[in-house]
Amino acid sequence: xxxxxxxxxxxxxxxxxxxxxxxxxxxxxxxxxxxxxxxxxxxxxxxxxxxxxxxxxxxxxxxxxxxxxxxxxxxxxxxxxxxxxxxxxxxxxxxxxxxxxxxxxxxxxxxxxxxxxxxxxxxxxxxxxxxxxxxxxxxxxxxxxxxxxxxxxxxxxxxxxxxxxxxxxxxxxxxxxxxxxxxxxxxxxxxxxxxxxxxxxxxxxxxxxxxxxxxxxxxxxxxxxxxxxxxxxxxxxxxxxxxxxxxxxxxxxxxxxxxxxxxxxxxxxxxxxxxxxxxxxxxxxxxxxxxxxxxxxxxxxxxxxxxxxxxxxxxxxxxxxxxx
Amino acid sequence: xxxxxxxxxxxxxxxxxxxxxxxxxxxxxxxxxxxxxxxxxxxxxxxxxxxxxxxxxxxxxxxxxxxxxxxxxxxxxxxxxxxxxxxxxxxxxxxxxxxxxxxxxxxxxxxxxxxxxxxxxxxxxxxxxxxxxxxxxxxxxxxxxxxxxxxxxxxxxxxxxxxxxxxxxxxxxxxxxxxxxxxxxxxxxxxxxxxxxxxxxxxxxxxxxxxxxxxxxxxxxxxxxxxxxxxxxxxxxxxxxxxxxxxxxxxxxxxxxxxxxxxxxxxxxxxxxxxxxxxxxxxxxxxxxxxxxxxxxxxxxxxxxxxxxxxxxxxxxxxxxxxx
Numbered sequence: 001x002x003x004x005x006x007x008x009x010x011x012x013x014x015x016x017x018x019x020x021x022x023x024x025x026x027x028x029x030x031x032x033x034x035x036x037x038x039x040x041x042x043x044x045x046x047x048x049x050x051x052x053x054x055x056x057x058x059x060x061x062x063x064x065x066x067x068x069x070x071x072x073x074x075x076x077x078x079x080x081x082x083x084x085x086x087x088x089x090x091x092x093x094x095x096x097x098x099x100x101x102x103x104x105x106x107x108x109x110x111x112x113x114x115x116x117x118x119x120x121x122x123x124x125x126x127x128x129x130x131x132x133x134x135x136x137x138x139x140x141x142x143x144x145x146x147x148x149x150x151x152x153x154x155x156x157x158x159x160x161x162x163x164x165x166x167x168x169x170x171x172x173x174x175x176x177x178x179x180x181x182x183x184x185x186x187x188x189x190x191x192x193x194x195x196x197x198x199x200x201x202x203x204x205x206x207x208x209x210x211x212x213x214x215x216x217x218x219x220x221x222x223x224x225x226x227x228x229x230x231x232x233x234x235x236x237x238x239x240x241x242x243x244x245x246x247x248x249x250x251x252x253x254x255x256x257x258x259x260x261x262x263x264x265x266x267x268x269x270x271x272x273x274x275x276x277x278x279x280x281x282x283x284x285x286x287x288x289x290x291x292x293x294x295x296x297x298x299x300x301x302x303x304x305x306x307x308x309x310x311x312x313x314x315x316x317x318x319x320x321x322x323x324x
Numbered sequence: 325x326x327x328x329x330x331x332x333x334x335x336x337x338x339x340x341x342x343x344x345x346x347x348x349x350x351x352x353x354x355x356x357x358x359x360x361x362x363x364x365x366x367x368x369x370x371x372x373x374x375x376x377x378x379x380x381x382x383x384x385x386x387x388x389x390x391x392x393x394x395x396x397x398x399x400x401x402x403x404x405x406x407x408x409x410x411x412x413x414x415x416x417x418x419x420x421x422x423x424x425x426x427x428x429x430x431x432x433x434x435x436x437x438x439x440x441x442x443x444x445x446x447x448x449x450x451x452x453x454x455x456x457x458x459x460x461x462x463x464x465x466x467x468x469x470x471x472x473x474x475x476x477x478x479x480x481x482x483x484x485x486x487x488x489x490x491x492x493x494x495x496x497x498x499x500x501x502x503x504x505x506x507x508x509x510x511x512x513x514x515x516x517x518x519x520x521x522x523x524x525x526x527x528x529x530x531x532x533x534x535x536x537x538x539x540x541x542x543x544x545x546x547x548x549x550x551x552x553x554x555x556x557x558x559x560x561x562x563x564x565x566x567x568x569x570x571x572x573x574x575x576x577x578x579x580x581x582x583x584x585x586x587x588x589x590x591x592x593x594x595x596x597x598x599x600x601x602x603x604x605x606x607x608x609x610x611x612x613x614x615x616x617x618x619x620x621x622x623x624x625x626x627x628x629x630x631x632x633x634x635x636x637x638x639x640x641x642x643x644x645x646x647x648x
Contacts, residue, residue, distance in 0.1 A: 082425040101406040
């Protein structure tokens, strides 16, 4: 078994060693650029942890782990165009630094590169691994589309929101783990349980994101606290507040959502005040906890020695306790 | 053996029967729309013809053939955004009918759908088929990038142009045929020869496109004759003319290329006049013929009964004799 730190070192080293062709440079420089911006590398680490959990050969899981990280960054490159995002990890996005055409085409070739790395698994599991990868990729796209649809919709329910984040964020954690499990020769039942662990952890992870955006420590958060409130992002917190707010709070919240000219600090404070009165933080934390618990139950039911699970357990706890 | 007509009927039927999920509709309707606009379905037909050539089971080749057609249409969907094209097959492009975000994301999911169909080959050839598909996909992206680079470059050589069209257009014909060959249990040598046939046929096909754009019969061409001249597209004809033109012709050609305000008919006639004086049509036809001959030589060298080759031979002749 490897420690989280060892696995992350393996990933960082492997990411740094990815070789990109020199030409055409407009196609490959943006990929190298985006990949160099860092990030937590959670998803590839999950592939390795899953292989390790079942006593598989971690070396064998490196290419598929890189495939998952490339796929994730491909979705970021394309999502950033669609969301018109100027920054990614504090640096100019690819469509800002180059242009939208470059970001579209570099993203496409990045996706192929992901497949090229993914097919380096053992022939006997290739078909199974690709089934998981394809299903995950489709769902991530569906999640992004539903998220964009939410932006122009009036009413979004909590159930719809949870389904959206399941698709957009959580299935990739589940998929990464399941692919690692297949490499580690897990049986179908254990692989599915690990998928459930990842899926629920992913939902909890996104809920944590929503909470941190409002209640994070500005010193540690790394982004502007209240960013979601400022741009009316339909997060778990806002949807729940819209569901629960009555009378004056409901009116005030509606007013802030319609405001186009405002002082951002004032808006964040006002909306946060409503959240506080409605106990939104606690409700969101309970929802997060529920999914974390489901994740841990799935992990517990996996049929391997309990001591092997300690790394994934520690990883889940680290994710839930994070401050950025 | 099947006739071309039979194979095309199989393809048309299979394309019509592709099942797209209902939701999110912004993701799947554009795919169904683009696929419904028709087109020659050359590439999927090539997959079936290649399988048939080696006595393979054509039924087995249908899913990979659809994968090739979906991949081709995915590249069209994304290229049309980059090229800012308003029309595709005479109908609004996806980014025009919906918007660029929809065209990006629908294209992405279309690409995954292509992989989903491609992995339905026999397990023992899966890895080989995906290697061809991935390599082809990367090269098509590279070709598109190089084509975009040409738009803003002053000098492009004939050799560079041929390499660009090889990547952007020809390798997909080669790839489609090679995948069909693998399904038909061709040996490596025959599969490579068939790839060369497709690659050279693809280059000849694109040169034919360049020629038709200027010398096509307006009644049969289906598009505006001279479209490439109007927008200064660096085709084989223009690059060759720039290489050969001297004195007054060179000056006149340069002037037309720099003109921003002009009568389109006048420009087309003037540039065509220069092409005629320089014998450009004949030179281009010779280049096309050269690649067609290389293609037919490769086909001839394939180790199967000559009568089995008649369909691919007929197909190549049909492509070279086409008027649109």
